Amino acid sequence: MFTALITEAFRFTAIYLFGSTGETLTEKSGNLNLGIPGIMCFGATGAVIGEYVYELAIGGDVSKMQAFPAIVIPLLFCMLFAGALGAFYCLLTVTLRCNQNVTGLTITTFGVGVLSYFKGVLGTRATFAKASLFFTDGLDFADKLGWIGKVFLSHGFMIYLAIAISLLVAFVLKKTRTGLSLQAVGENPATADAAGISVTTNKYVATVLGSMIAGFGGVFYIFDYLGGVIPNDIEAFGWLAIAIVIFSVWRPNLGILASFLFATLYLLKSYVAPYLSGIEQAELIKMIPYVVTILVLIVTSIVNKKETQPPASLGLSYFREER
């Protein structure tokens, strides 16, 4: 049972990890994008539309479907949709200096609504079960490598993509000038501006890329985890992804572990249910991630170490001082 739990949890890490990596990247630029749940939904919508377009293009004959376009087309559509919504968020908050919280929440509402519309429209017409097989296809030799192979290597490519992106983001933030500039923008935009770093460009690029990454989370959930069914609960994972950003104290590499933990706790319920006396206890287990996030927030506030604090100008818009 334990192996089964860990195996599923490892795979399920992807949805949290895409979301939290994207949000961390965005928040490092000082943009508190609360639209992430909506952007994950919107990105997923894009992927669904992309897959549908591909199916139409090959005449609706799913047997003619090929792996490469079946994977790449939805991913590109997802990037286009999620990126566009991220750019829209920047247009409102960076260029027009709207309130970031209000804008983010509006975008979430919008994204969730759009996905729910397409669930109604496309959910009955198209089947993505065939396309989903390409996403879940794992390595052939994984089973031969004993339990390690089964737990960690038997999954579709998206969880590995999630880990790779997260490590890459961690590397860029820590080891490159690009990362240094981006963090300067999130910490102290006036200083970055004076040093000749474009605050606007950095915010746009980080938010759009972050949105694209987060959008992949939605794609994973539909095409990999659910096997091609359009769901209506992506939003919940989006909020948890934001919680993971706090939990991992704005470090994408810690985000991998945090996402794994959250995935395990989320799935734990169905594995321990037979041993519990009632449904109430199982539901309580689902609450653990939220409680843990609050605890982490309290602990980091008490410790009050500068490194574990959010970017100093998170949530604030920047404009040059004028006389």
Added chain:
Amino acid sequence: MNPIAIELKGVSKRFGEVVANKNVNLTVYKNEILSLLGENGSGKTTLMNMISGIYFPDEGSIEINGKPVVIGSPRDAHNYKIGMIHQHFKLVDVFSAADNIILGEKMPVYSVRGEAKECLKALPTDSVVKEVEKDGKTTKTLDFNTLWGYLKVYLKIAALPFIKFGKKVAFDFLKKNRVKELQAVADKYGFEIDLKKKIYELSVSEKQTVEIIKVLYRGAEILILDEPTAVLTPQETLKLFAVLRRMREDGKAIIIITHKLNEVMAISDKVAILRKGEHIATVNTAETNEKELTEMMVGKKVSLNIDRDDPVNPVDRLKVKGLTVINHDKIKLLDDVNFVARSGEILGIAGIAGSGQRELLESIAGLVKFDGGDIVYYDPQKNNEEVDLKSKTPVQIRDLGVRLSFVPEDRLGMGLVGNMDIVDNMMLRSYKRGHSLFVDRKAPSKLADEIVHDLEVVTPNTRTAVRKLSGGNVQKVLVGREIASAPTVLMAAYPVRGLDINSSYTIYNLLNEQKKKGVAVIFVGEDLDVLIELCDRILVLCAGKITGIVDARNITKEEVGLLMTKTEEVKEVE
């Protein structure tokens, strides 16, 4: 004679109606430290901002190394090797000092076109076709050596864009030993600092050192320091001066803005004096003295004809004993301040901006926790019984029956709520009165009407948001509200700042009226002419210390000016 580093010719700058700089001529030489001296609002910072590319001059020209230049942005200033160290440091707290220094550093220019031209020079000059004589016949053959020579050059040119990209990527990686490399440079210049440390672990003076290293690292030849000693202890100031002297020997031109005359005398080679936006003179430090500089700085006395009656039987109303306020950087903002404010008297407070005026008023108002001393209020309703105001909140102070009114410097931040109308702003002081569940709007509304009528506030009606009013009218609303509560102590910080002449006189009259009513008025001002004509006594603050409490009727502007700039002697370091 040293060569000229930068020269300003007839530079003027206006902000709407206000003339910040008027026809300023200034020359700074290499190997020289120039002090820029002037009162608050004399246009020093505006002038320096024009050199560092933040503002663009309306008239006049700037020459660097003898060539006219256009400085349109901070980036331009950087290209002309001008570096400015602001009063408020521009550093990222969570980065190490070293990372702050390299932040925003640009890659050395790599022009593909230029490199290609270089490569073309290596083209072989021989022809590819070679004529070979063999058996008396000349046959044409390809010379593969020459051909390879051509090919090599073109291949290299084709590779240039990729080389550029590679260099870009390589430059983007942060070097592991970057701290060590910078540390070596810093040590060479004699800076005492550990560049591994994060900015938040550094003291103020160390942060300033980081700023200076940052500017030097970017190759600045002209350095501007805006009041660098304001935040430093005397020992740190000496260290800074040593650094500045070393940079002077290194051929840099240095401009330092400061109010402290003893520092001007200690560090600078020349002093340029600005007054009301105009350049008064540039003198050699060796040929002048503090008194002469003060005279040039404050100018001739201007008569304002403000009414002033003699105080009517003044009694002690507020006593401040040994007041000390220390900020989180362990700097004493107020140091052992002792004075008494009397009823029926206007006590003026003079001093360079940031000498502790704000902290003093806020301590009395109960907004700042002070680290030492006592504040005692003598209650006139209880036969001048003593009331201790130490560590009381504004609400507690009011509940004790102390009628204290405060007109803060930041009118729309601390005094009024900009988005609320005049009536609602009146209610900020009265909403807790009464026993009804609902607020009383009638009284504040009546008060608002009275203020608008009596003080001639120009506004469409009392339902207009105060932020839409002009500065003078905002101030009238604020002062009107504060005196409406019949205070016994009235504190006003810069109440006429930004006001036109008529509004200013309205405010003076209001203060005089309060004085006649027996209120103890504390007036923080910046214009010495006003202070001398309006107040009964003037308390002079300098760097958080009282340097004198003088009788305003028998003092000259120069004497107050000298007190304002009087700090401990700066000793020379060897």
